Amino acid sequence: MKLLRLGAPGKERPAVLDSAGHTYDLSGLTHDIDGPFLANGGVERIRTALGSGELPLLDTEGLRTGAPVARPGKVVCIGLNYLDHAAETGAEVPLRPVVFMKDPSTVVGPYDTVLIPRGSAKTDWEVELAVVIGRRARYLGYPSDSAEVICGYAISNDVSERAFQLEASSQWDLGKSCETFNPLGPWLVTADEVPDPQALGLRLSVNGVRRQDGTSKDMVFDVAFLVWYLSQYMVLEPGDVINTGTPAGVALGLPDKPYLRAGDTTELTIDGLGSQRQTFEQA
Template sequence: MKFARLGPIGHEKPAVLDDGTYFDLSTIAPDIDGKFLSTGGPAAARAALLAGDLPKLEHAESLRIGAPISRPSAVICIGMNYAAHAAESGALPPEIPIMFLKTPNTVVGPNDTVEIPPTSTKTDWEVELGVVIGRRAAYLASPAESIRHIAGFVAANDLSERDFQMNVSGGQWSKGKCAPGFNPTGPWLVTPDEVEYQNLALRSWVNGEPRQNSSTADQIFSVDFVIWHLSQYLTLEPGDLVLTGTPEGVALSGRFPYLAAGDTCEIEIAGLGRQRQSFVPASIERHQNA
């Protein structure tokens, strides 16, 4: 199944996409969140859809597409999980997963406009497979258990400010990862039965020019291993988002310019959809008065 959230920011309606038509899930649940995912929401939605009990979402084609999950309690990220990306970053492939965090308020719609931070000089793109947790995961016994805790998969753009990340970080990466809007997510949350998640094509473009072109088959640490590994050190809650790393082809490589106001970035993951962001200067006054 493909779940989505459509509508203005803060007023998104939960929906399911079936054969090109969006159906309103408001009668099943108020939102697509940890509670929905962990208490049988997807099964209830499937049954209602098959029974013909879900109304079509009116004017869906004209609605903004929000992130397909409401704000998670945590966004956990894995760094340098593709050997070629580690190499273009000037590092050896890691022997154990590298973990860092993004703040939950970075999660925005897949096509929302993104503001470049006022002092940014090195805003970068990163297409990534995102994993949405559907059942609490703590101290899993083996990677084989991971899939039982996964609600589905999303496309995500792990936007990064490399100067903040590398040079003013104090040794931690998260300063370069947490600007508002730095995690466009979606358009859909796709359930595991529809996703061959360890063999998905990932691509990105800037201003229409190709950048990244790889596959999750090239990951150093598989999705199952990542979820198991993280569960040994923290508890993953329903609705949490785990980003599993980006392949080569980013501006950090030195082969491409960094993003600037007026640029557009597109990312796509096979079966999970495509997204497109336009970049503009940050409005300090808007953020201070929000």
């Protein structure tokens, strides 16, 4: 299934897209697609309701697509998790996952405008596979246990301001947590529709020019390991998002450093997870 939220910011309506391309209204089942709903068997409740034919069709004409999960409790990010991306930035391949946090308020819809921060000269793009947690994960025993706590997957654009990230502080957070810096969606695709998260192509174009074209098989640390690893250091709650890293092709790693400017557009796709598109404006 593909879960989504449609409507104006703060007034999104929960919905589900079935395999035939029909969109159904979930408002009678839940007020939102969020952590508490996922924690209380929300996905199975939707599956049951779909099977029984009790969900009403939803007219999507003119409706904005919001992030497929209401504001997560936390957004955990993994840096330098693709071999080619580490190489292009001149960084050593990490021996352990590089973990940083992103302000959850950065999460916006997949087609929303992204704001270039005031004083920015190095706003950059990053297409990433996002993992959405569906069950509480605390001290998982083995990486193989991760499958039990993953609800599904989505496309994430981990927008970054490189000067803020790498020059203004020893921490990365300043360059990662600017407003609108995490478009997510269009869908939360349930895990049963993604049998192998390590076999997905990731692509990103800027103004129609392909910049990133990678595959999740090139992750340094795979999804199962990352979820297990993080659970040893923090409690992962339903609705939390994990951005799992980006392949090569970011502006920081290109010879001419073509950082984003007002009016630029980015288009992102991941196999089976749909596509998203943003236009950048000055804050």
